[in-house]
Amino acid sequence: MQPLIDNARTFGQRPEEFAKLAEGQSPQVLFITCSDSRVVPALITGARPGELFELRTAGNIVPPYGSERPTGEAATIEYAVEVLGVQDVVVCGHSHCGAVGALVRGDDLDAVPAVRDWLAHAADEPSSADPGDPTVARAVQNHVLAQLLRLRSYPCVEKRLADGRLRVRGWYYEVHTGAVLEHHVDTDGFEAL
DSSP states (O other): OHHHHHHHHHHTTOGGGTGGGGGOOOOSEEEEEEOOTTOOHHHHHOOOTTSEEEEEEGGGOOOOOOTTSOOHHHHHHHIIIIISOOSEEEEEEETTOHHHHHHHHTOOOTTSHHHHHHHHHHOOOOOOSOTTOTTOHHHHHHHHHHHHHHHHTSHHHHHHHHTTSOEEEEEEEOTTTOOEEEEETTTTEEEEO
16 A cells, blocks of 8 residues: 555646646547456547546446436446537456356356345346356456446447437556557457457
């Protein structure tokens, strides 16, 4: 923890670098990804402060839309699309995902009931060609596609997609190599950016 504290102490000693951020934000992208500490959107994309609006959830899950009882995730998506006017939404899964791996393996999650209930409520069990694969690559990629379908069902997303003001993208990040793949509809596969 001490190196993080030391950096935080010196971080604010360059106010001229941050003054423009006080004027507001206008990110072009909503980046939905996992809470996993190995997945750092700004590092992956090279984004500077103010360029990405982030939503991080266990397993990069987009919960089903429900207007009668909105979630923090739904509020974040709606704000990014309707208020900030992002032009792209990226759902980015990653290799070695603990959440997706637990679903694929059918792990007993009774010791972590909030995690168990989140995964059971918000995600169908992703299919995997090889459940013994530690990267759970195929399962994560299928999971990303399922989350994109959920995202498309949000009224604000559906409306912006229909009028061409929004694009949605599915990415897969390899923790062990740093490679980023994007889903291509025409080939129905994930290919290098």
